[in-house]
Amino acid sequence: MPEAEIPEVARIAADLIRIDTTNFGGGDARGEREAAEYVGAYLEGLGLETAYHEPIPRRTNVCARVRGRNPDKPALVLHGHLDVVPAMVDDWSVDPFAGEIRDGMLWGRGAVDMKNMDAMILTSVAELLRAGEQPERDLVLAFFADEENGGVEGSQLVVRDRPEWFDGATEAISEVGGYSIPVGDRSAYLLQVGEKALMWVTLVARGRAGHGSRFHPENAVTRLAEAVAALGARTWPVELTETTRRLLEGIGEITGDPTRDPDALAAHTGPAEAFVKSTFRTVANPTGLTAGYKHNVIPDAASATVDIRVLPGSEDAVLAEVQRIVGPDIEIRMFLRDIGMEIPFEGPLVEAMVGALGRHDPGVPVLPYLLGAGTDNKALSTIGIAGYGFAPLRLPRDLDFTGMFHGVDERVPVDALEFGQRVLTDLIRTY
Structure with a gap:
């Protein structure tokens, strides 16, 4: 793709991928300060004031607040992490830290988890501010270190040491939700309302x-x-929660499958099947x-x-x-x-997220699900902030998106990034 045709959201995501922020665990990480400084410079270029917190040398977190039109409404946190898991270069068909765009895809470690969403947050806010607009409510933009090691040297220390960053906030949006999956011969979006x-x-x-x-x-x-x-070798039994019951009911309604067997219903989700199965056991x-x-x-x-x-x-x-x-x-x-969490699939923010997806991809249902992994929403929950996974992406049916979390040849369609930025911009403009 010619440089001039690369949308800003893909360019920012590619820039972040090129900053090697590999987190090996146990305090062994690289590049988080450089990534935080890149994000901070971008935000300052929008006229925002940034704050940094580096409780451990080079494990850097950065935050900014965008003032909203209605200061009486609770603030909304948009957050992401800047670290990535290691990539074994010899296993990849591209350089995992080159940020290459090929065949309409952005390739590299972090393209899925989660420099894609970091870029969508930054460019959505940029679109509003450059147009002279404000979001409906205050936005707290936070980018953390060390999420790939449970956040023990990242978000957990930020909420302990800098709780004032989140003053007035009651809800948050981050990764691993809002993306589309095949369901039978149709599609659906998964909205993450809990974590194991x-x-x-x-x-x-x-x-x-x-x-x-x-x-x-x-x-x-x-x-x-x-x-x-x-x-x-142990196969653990199915144990459903309110969220996973509603997910399976939705799959059954979409496909017309009357079975009550969770594994049989999960089989309708194509490449996402293993990911879905992990949510109810x-x-x-x-x-x-x-x-x-x-x-x-x-x-x-x-x-x-x-x-x-x-x-x-x-x-x-x-x-x-x-x-x-x-x-x-x-x-x-x-x-x-670390703790688990589950919140109801209801309320004004859920309605706003579902509505934003519906305006940009009409007629496609949105289903709740329980993430089998974890995010920095857990740390925010300890200071009373309810977190959702909403990184909206409209994806090809045959793309094994969920299989690329921590996998080889991580990649995301450029047009999915553009879609996600439009949906996220719509959300923060109106909610």
Whole structure:
């Protein structure tokens, strides 16, 4: 695509992708200060006053407030994160940090999660301010570090140290919602009204060290492998909440499928099927293994990392079941535990989001869903702000958008970014 034809929202997203903000976890991150300074400079170019918070060196957060026409209305937070998960360059068909536009798509780490939405927020606000307009209410624009590590060095510290950034705000909009998915031979938009709770645990198996040539029944690696295989193979039962019930009812109505089987209904959602299935059951995925230091030495310990996502309120019961599955001799260490949340699919903001989508894509239903992962909305919820996932994108039916979260060859259609900016601009102009 010629440079002159690239819309601003895609150009800003590409610029952000080119700032490598890889978050390796455990405090090991790069580029967040540079990304925050880029965002801050853009906002200052619109005449806004920015504030930075860097409680840990180079883990930078930036905020600005846009004054609305009606100061009596509660402020609305629009927020995003600037960090991304690592990208294994050899696995990609493009440079993950080049911000390349090809075949009508913007490619790169963060194109889906979530520099696309960061760019939509910035350019939507820019459109209003450049036209001499104001949003209906105050907007708090916040861009956080460290979301990909649970926000422990980002949003969690911001709400602790800078709660005044959010004075007067009661609601928030961020990532992982508002996008379209296929439902049978039609489409629907998913609006995120909740998030599963998060538990990152480490399984530790112990045995006796020894020579690799020996008969050795007390092998920590074997014990760990058995535990990991048992946990990874577990299919957790369906447990519906009000949100997931309404989602499944909506899928049934759209498709005319009378079945009450959640997995059968999820199968109507094409590439989003696995993503949808994860929203109504516990998911416990082993993600890493550590053991040993030499080919002929049996180590005395072995460990595995596990990412557990559970329905809000079921954390303790799930931990007890994990212990039962892996056995009493496996130690479970908690690395990170974060809350779940679920709010009703109703109220003026929900109506405004549904209305904005309807004005730009008439006749396409909007369904609530419970995100299987987590966002910085969790941190904001601790100071009384109700958060929704609304990064509006009208997507091709065959694009496995949900599969590209933390995946390979992340990409988003440029015309979807333009659509999202139009919808978001409409929302903040009228709500």
